[in-house]
Amino acid sequence: MTSTLSQPHLLGIEGLARDDACLILDTARSFTEVNTRALKKVPALRGRTVALLFFENSTRTRLSFELAAKRLSADTLSFSASTSSASKGETLTDTARNIEAMKPDLVVVRHEASGAPWLLSRVMRGAIANAGDGQHEHPTQALLDAYTLLECWKRSAAQGLAGKTVAIVGDLSRSRVARSNMLLLPLLGAKVRVAGPPTMIPAGLKEVYDVDVYDDVDEALFSGDPVDAVMMLRIQKERAGTAVMGSDRDYAFGYGLTAARFAQLKERRNEVLVLHPGPMNRGVEIDAAVADDDASVILQQTENGVAVRMAVLYLLAVGMTQRDRGAAVEGASS
Amino acid sequence: MSSFIDLTATLRLPRAPDEEDARALAAAAKAGGFHTVVVSARGQEAVDVDSLSALLRELEGHGVRLIPALAPVVGTELADVVSMVKSLPAGTPRVLRLRAAIDDALLLRRIGDLARGLDALVIVPSHDAALMKGALAVEGAVATRLGLSGVPEASEHIAISRILEVSKLTGARFHIAGVFTERGAALIESAGDPHVSGSVFASHLCFDDSALLTFRYETRVLTRPPLPTSSSRIALRAAVKRGALLASSGHHFIPKRERDLEMNRATPGMTSLASAARILGLPIAPTPFSPADLLRALSSGPAAALGIPAPDLSSDPSRSAAVVDDLFRLANDFGGGT
Numbered sequence: 001m002t003s004t005l006s007q008p009h010l011l012g013i014e015g016l017a018r019d020d021a022c023l024i025l026d027t028a029r030s031f032t033e034v035n036t037r038a039l040k041k042v043p044a045l046r047g048r049t050v051a052l053l054f055f056e057n058s059t060r061t062r063l064s065f066e067l068a069a070k071r072l073s074a075d076t077l078s079f080s081a082s083t084s085s086a087s088k089g090e091t092l093t094d095t096a097r098n099i100e101a102m103k104p105d106l107v108v109v110r111h112e113a114s115g116a117p118w119l120l121s122r123v124m125r126g127a128i129a130n131a132g133d134g135q136h137e138h139p140t141q142a143l144l145d146a147y148t149l150l151e152c153w154k155r156s157a158a159q160g161l162a163g164k165t166v167a168i169v170g171d172l173s174r175s176r177v178a179r180s181n182m183l184l185l186p187l188l189g190a191k192v193r194v195a196g197p198p199t200m201i202p203a204g205l206k207e208v209y210d211v212d213v214y215d216d217v218d219e220a221l222f223s224g225d226p227v228d229a230v231m232m233l234r235i236q237k238e239r240a241g242t243a244v245m246g247s248d249r250d251y252a253f254g255y256g257l258t259a260a261r262f263a264q265l266k267e268r269r270n271e272v273l274v275l276h277p278g279p280m281n282r283g284v285e286i287d288a289a290v291a292d293d294d295a296s297v298i299l300q301q302t303e304n305g306v307a308v309r310m311a312v313l314y315l316l317a318v319g320m321t322q323r324d325r326g327a328a329v330e331g332a333s334s
Numbered sequence: 335m336s337s338f339i340d341l342t343a344t345l346r347l348p349r350a351p352d353e354e355d356a357r358a359l360a361a362a363a364k365a366g367g368f369h370t371v372v373v374s375a376r377g378q379e380a381v382d383v384d385s386l387s388a389l390l391r392e393l394e395g396h397g398v399r400l401i402p403a404l405a406p407v408v409g410t411e412l413a414d415v416v417s418m419v420k421s422l423p424a425g426t427p428r429v430l431r432l433r434a435a436i437d438d439a440l441l442l443r444r445i446g447d448l449a450r451g452l453d454a455l456v457i458v459p460s461h462d463a464a465l466m467k468g469a470l471a472v473e474g475a476v477a478t479r480l481g482l483s484g485v486p487e488a489s490e491h492i493a494i495s496r497i498l499e500v501s502k503l504t505g506a507r508f509h510i511a512g513v514f515t516e517r518g519a520a521l522i523e524s525a526g527d528p529h530v531s532g533s534v535f536a537s538h539l540c541f542d543d544s545a546l547l548t549f550r551y552e553t554r555v556l557t558r559p560p561l562p563t564s565s566s567r568i569a570l571r572a573a574v575k576r577g578a579l580l581a582s583s584g585h586h587f588i589p590k591r592e593r594d595l596e597m598n599r600a601t602p603g604m605t606s607l608a609s610a611a612r613i614l615g616l617p618i619a620p621t622p623f624s625p626a627d628l629l630r631a632l633s634s635g636p637a638a639a640l641g642i643p644a645p646d647l648s649s650d651p652s653r654s655a656a657v658v659d660d661l662f663r664l665a666n667d668f669g670g671g672t
Contacts, residue, residue, distance in 0.1 A: 014479070093594040113596030114481035115551025134598070136481025179481060203484065204475030 004319045009128040010312055011117050012137035013183040021187060025147050025157035027311035028304070034071065035307055044314050045074035051104035051126070055081040055092070055111040060278055060302055061131050061141070065108045068309035077104055092116060093123050100124045106316055109133075127316035129309075135174045141277050142180035144308040146188055148301050149229060152273055162189035167220050168211075169255060170233025170285055171200040177277045178233055182209040193227070195220035197255060217255045226269035232257050232276045232286045248284045255285070262290045273297050339370040339636035340583045341457060341533060342431075342511045368583075370399040372457070372640070374431045401640075403431035403457060412448065419452050427640045428454035435463040439496055446504030455640055457509045458497055460518055460532070461559050465489035470597055471560045472514070476543040480550070482597065485560060490518035494532075498522075501529045509639050513579060514538055514559040516569035523578040531639040533580035534570045542567040551597055558602035574631050580639065581631035 005020050013021075034042055050069040054062050069076050077099065092111065099107075100123070107126045109117050114134030121128045132138040149161060166185050172178050172194055185192050186209070194205070195214040205213050214220035221227055235251060252258060257274065265272045274286075274296045282288040291298060404418055419428050430449055435458070436442045442458075449456045466485045471477035473484030494510060498521070501508050510532040513519050522532040537557050542564045545555045555561065562570060573579040592600050634644040 091594055091599075092596055111596065113598045116596050118551045119594075119596060134481055135483070176481060202478040203473040203486070204478045207475040208479045 004322055005315050008316075008319060008323065009117070009121050009130075010139055010316065011121060011128060011130050013139045013142055013180045013187070014137065016139070016184075016187070018187050021143070021146075021184060022157035022160075024143055024308065024311050024315060025150065027315060028143075028147055028307040029157075031071075031307040031310040031314075032304070034310070035303075041071050041073060043073045045069065045072035045106075045317055048072075048074045048105040048317055049077060049103065050074045050106045050108060050313060051077040051079065051099055051102075053079045053096075053099065053107060053109045053111075053120075054131070055109070055116070056132070058110055058131070060305065061110065061138075064302070064305040065129075065131060065140075065309050065313075067306050068313055069106075069108075071306070072310055072313060074106070074313070077102065092119060096120050096123050100126070105320060106313055108313075127320050129312055129316060132176055135176050135179070137180045138176040138277075139180050139184075140305070140309055140312055141177050142184040143312070144301055144305040145177075145181055145231065145275060145277070146184055147304050147308050148275065148297055149190075149273065151300070151304065152297060153228075157188075160189040161185060164189075164228045165191045165193065165225055167193045167195065167227045167230045168233065169195045169217055169220065169230060169257070171236055172196045172205065172233070173200045173202045174236045175233045177231075181231065182211050186210040191225075193220045195255070196233075197251075218261070221261065221265060222268065227265060227272060228269060229273040229275060230257065230265065232274070232280075234277065234279060235281055235285050248281070252284050252287075256283075257286045257290050259287045259289055262287065262293070262295075266295070271295075275301060278302070339372075339633055339640070340368050341372045341509060341580070341636050341639065342535075342582045343371045343373045368398065370401065370636075370640075370642075372401045372403050372427075372429050372431070374403045374405060374433065401427055401429060403429040405431055405433050415448060416452065419454060427642050428452050429457060429640070430454050431457040432459065435459040435461050435466065435493060437463050437493075437496075439500060442496065442500045443503055446500050446506035446508070449506040450504050453641075455507045455509055457511050458493075459559070460490050460493055460510045460513045461485065462489040462493045462496075465492070466559070468598075469560060470556060471543055471546055472563055472566075474543070474563055476546050476563075480546060482546070487515040487517060487563075487566070490515045490559075491521060494518050494521045498525050498527060498530055501527060505529070507639075507641070509533065511535075511582060512538075512559050513570065513573075514562045514566065516562075516566040519566075519570055519573040519579055523573060523576075531580060531635070532578075533582040533636070534574060536581060536583055538562050538567065539571050539574065539581065553592065553595055553597055553600035556597055556600055556602045560602075577630055577635065579631075580635040582636070 003023070005023065006017055007015070007020065010016075034040060050065075052062065052065055052069070066076060066078070079099070092113075104126050106129065107120060107124055108129045108131050109120055110131040111117070111133050114136035116133045117128050117130040130137060130139055132141070146161070149164070149166070150157060153161075153164065155161070168178050168181055170178070173196075178194065182192060182194065192209075192211040193214060194201075194211050195217045198215045201213060201215060205211065212220075221230065262274070272295055274290060274293065276286055276291065276296075276298050278298065278301075280286055280291055280298070282291060290296065402422070404415065415430075422428065430445065432445070436445070445456060448454075466489055468483045469485035470482040471480070471484050473486045477484035490513065497508050497510060500506070507529045508531075510522065510530065513522065513532045513534050519532065519534070522530060535557070538561060541555065541561050543561045544564060545561055549555045570579065574581050637644040
C-alpha cells in the first residue's frame with residue numbers, strides 16, 4: 001500500500017479506492033494514539049493553513065475538523081455562513097475565490113447544496129475535504145463510522161468488515177451519511193441492509209449501491225442472519241418537511257429503535273452495536289435508553305472523528321506536497 | 335423565410351447587460367430560423383398593460399412575429415385578464431401561459447372556462463407542482479447517486495391526466511409544454527384529444543439524465559422539467575417523429591453569472607433560442623428525423639396548436655431548405671448521432 005492518497009481531494013466515498021480508505025483508517029489509528037497523550041499535538045501540518053468553510057450549521061463536524069487541524073499544528077481560517085458575506089447574497093464561488101486569495105492549503109467545506117465541494121474543487125487550488133454536501137455525501141462521517149466498527153471488533157483496515165452485517169435505518173433519501181456509508185461499508189466487505197419508510201427510500205437505490213433495501217424495519221433487523229450493528233439516521237425535518245412522514249410518535253412506532261426492538265436485537269446478537277451520526281432526536285429515531293446503553297458507541301464515534309479527520313487532513317497535505325514537488329521538478333527540468 | 339414557431343420562449347426583463355432583452359431575443363429567433371415566437375415575460379406582473387404595450391412596441395420591426403403570452407395567476411381579476419386579451423392587436427393569437435403548474439383541478443377548470451370564452455390557447459407545464467417541488471432530476475439511479483432531489487415520473491402522468499379531463503370538462507384548448515416522460519407522451523397520444531397538444535424541449539430530445547453525471551453539478555445541465563431518463567428520451571424522439579409531440583426550444587436564457595451557482599440556487603435552463611435550433615439539428619443526424627419531420631414538429635404543428643395558418647414554405651422553398659440544410663450542417667459540426 002502507498003503512503004499517499006491516489007486523489008487530490010476527498011469529495012466523497014464514490015471513487016475512493018479501497019487502498020485509499022484503508023490508508024486513511026490505518027493513519028487514523030496512529031493519530032488515535034496521539035489523542036491519548038497528555039500533549040495532544042504533532043507538527044505534521046505546521047505552516048499549513050486549513051480553511052474551515054461551514055455554509056451550513058454544524059457542531060460536532062466543525063469542532064472535530066477544527067480540533068483535528070489544531071492537533072496537527074495547522075493554522076485555521078474559520079468561516080460560517082451566518083456571519084459572512086454569504087448571508088449578504090455573495091455566491092459560493094465568489095466567496096471561494098476571495099478565500100483562495102488568502103492561499104489556504106486545505107479547504108474543509110460543508111454546504112447545503114449537493115455538489116458544492118465539486119464546485120469549489122474547480123475554482124480553488126487547495127485540497128478539498130467534503131464535510132457534508134446537501135444530501136449527497138459525508139465521507140469523513142462514513143470513515144469514522146467504519147473506523148469505530150473496526151475498533152470495536154478489533155480488526156485492521158486490511159481485514160475489513162467481511163462477515164459482518166450492518167443495518168442502516170431512517171431517511172435514506174436525504175441522508176448524506178447513509179449515502180457515504182452505503183458505499184464505504186460494502187467496499188470494506190460488510191453486508192449492508194437499509195430500511196426506511198417508502199417516502200424516504202430514493203428510487204434506484206439498488207442500482208447504485210450494493211445493499212439490500214427494506215421498507216419494513218422489522219424485516220431488515222430480524223430476518224436472516226443477525227445484525228451485528230445498527231446505524232440509526234437522524235430524521236431531518238429541516239429537509240424532509242412534514243409531508244413525507246407522520247407524527248414523531250408514528251415514526252418511532254414504525255421505524256424507531258425502540259427499547260422493544262433493541263431487546264429483540266440483543267436476543268439475536270448480544271454484542272450488537274448501536275451507532276448514530278448525531279444529533280439525535282431521542283424518542284423519535286432512537287429511544288433514549290438505547291442511546292445511553294452500553295451497546296451504544298455514539299460517543300466513540302465522536303471521539304474517533306477527530307483521529308479520522310486528522311488522517312484525512314494529513315494525507316491530503318502529503319499528497320499536495322508531493323504534487324508541488326513533482327511540479328517543481330518538472331518545471332526545473334523543462 | 336424562416337419557418338419555425340416556438341411556443342414557449344421566456345423573456346427576462348433586463349436587469350443587467352448580459353441579460354436578454356426583446357431585441358436580443360428577436361435577433362436570436364431570426365438566426366435560429368424562427369418566424370414566430372410565443373413569449374412570456376419573467377419578472378413582470380401577470381397583468382400589466384403598460385409593460386405589455388412597451389414589450390410589443392419594442393418587438394415591432396425586428397422581422398420576427400412575437401406573440402405575448404399572458405399569465406393568469408391566483409389573485410388575478412378575471413376582468414383584468416379579459417381586458418388585457420382584448421387589448422391585443424387584431425389577429426394576434428390569444429395565449430395564456432401558466433408559469434407554474436396548477437395542481438388544483440378547480441382552479442384549472444376556471445382557467446379553462448376563461449380560455450374557452452376568449453378562444454385562447456392555454457400553455458401549461460407538464461408536471462404536478464407538489465411532486466416537482468425542489469426537484470433537480472428525475473427520480474432514479476442518477477439522482478440518487480448524485481444526491482439530487484428527484485421528481486417521480488408519475489408527476490407528469492398525474493398532471494397530464496388532470497389537464498385532459500379539464501379540457502374535456504371545459505372545451506378549452508391546452509398545450510402541454512415540456513413533456514419529459516415516455517408515459518406522458520403516450521398518454522397525450524393515446525388520448526387523441528384535438529384540444530390538447532404537447533411539446534418536448536430541444537434539450538430533452540438531445541440529452542438525458544446521464545448528462546448530469548458527465549457534467550457533474552454543472553448548472554448548464556439543469557433544466558425544468560429535469561432531463562429525462564435515457565429510455566424516455568428515446569421515446570420522446572420517436573413521438574416527435576410520429577407527429578404525436580411537437581418540438582420546442584424550451585428557451586430559457588440564463589445569464590453567465592448564474593452558471594457559477596450551486597445547483598439548488600441556479601435558475602434551470604440550458605438553451606437560448608438560437609442554440610435550441612442548433613441542438614435540434616442533432617436528432618436529425620443521421621436519423622430518426624427527416625427534414626420533413628423537423629419542419630412539422632417546429633412549424634405546422636405549433637401553428638395548428640395556436641390556431642394560426644402554417645408558415646408558407648412554398649413562398650421561398652430554397653430559404654426553407656437552406657434552414658434545414660443549415661441544421662444538418664450544424665449537426666455535423668456537433669459530430670452528429672445522439
